[in-house]
């Protein structure tokens with residue numbers, strides 16, 4: 001089952017791509033879990049989850065009792081001893097919400113207490129991501145911030161595709177180069193790029209010319225309907241059939257690289 005991580009500069013379209021890919025795999029009949037791992041995340045909205053369902057979601061990092069129960073230490077604690085291998089296998093099913101065949105798990109923000117700090121909540125989240133990548137039989141789509149937070153050397157090989165989203169403009173290209181370096185540092189090899197908010201052929205050429213040593217999986221067109229979906233709190237896949245087709249081509253391109261989702265066991 002493909003395990004896909006999506007990164008890139010703020011506002012570039014990570015959640016939009018994540019929601020489209022989750023939708024396509026769900027439509028194909030696969031079990032899909034979408035992970036909102038962006039501290040400033042909004043994946044529930046991008047997936048068109050109804051507000052009452054979204055309201056029931058507590059980010060894992062805010063579950064103080066759970067964190068203490070599993071790690072043996074209170075979140076925010078400092079200089080404590082705690083378990084580095086907390087139990088996490090029940091968390092995805094217990095704390096995710098599901099809508100139209102897509103499960104959603106929200107990680108939340110980890111307050112950083114200075115460089116090198118290891119805190120109970122980050123240990124729990126990292127263990128959870130490791131479990132999701134290595135142990136679960138479902139398509140995983142992880143919506144991340146511009147970086148590799150929650151991933152590490154132990155899980156790098158389990159990431160089938162690390163997709164960096166860019167848009168026509170120097171800032172997101174610069175972020176893409178930085179993020180790829182961070183990914184390489186922890187041993188992530190299969191890094192791809194998707195161009196979003198592309199208006200025409202010259203935008204595609206601009207992106208390709210500026211990222212000559214990146215592998216492009218495809219492009220998503222600039223779409224007023226994507227903005228409209230955001231305004232209305234609807235999923236973009238319900239608003240713009242063209243974007244769904246473009247995202248399908250991106251999923252196909254990934255399969256062309258050998259990352260098939262195997263049929264769901266009966």
Ligand SMILES: Nc1ncnc2c1ncn2[C@@H]1O[C@H](COP(=O)(O)OP(=O)(O)OP(=O)(O)O)[C@@H](O)[C@H]1O
Pocket residue numbers: 008009010011012013014015016017038040041042046196197198220221222223224226227228230
């Ligand atoms: N192809 C597109 N055409 C037009 N607007 C788009 C497109 N893709 C995304 N957008 C719009 O850009 C904004 C940011 O998109 P999105 O939330 O997917 O980005 P993000 O990278 O997840 O942002 P953040 O870093 O804030 O989480 C939204 O308003 C969205 O509707």
Ligand SMILES: [Mg+2]
Pocket residue numbers: 014015016038040041042043143
């Ligand atoms: Mg987002």
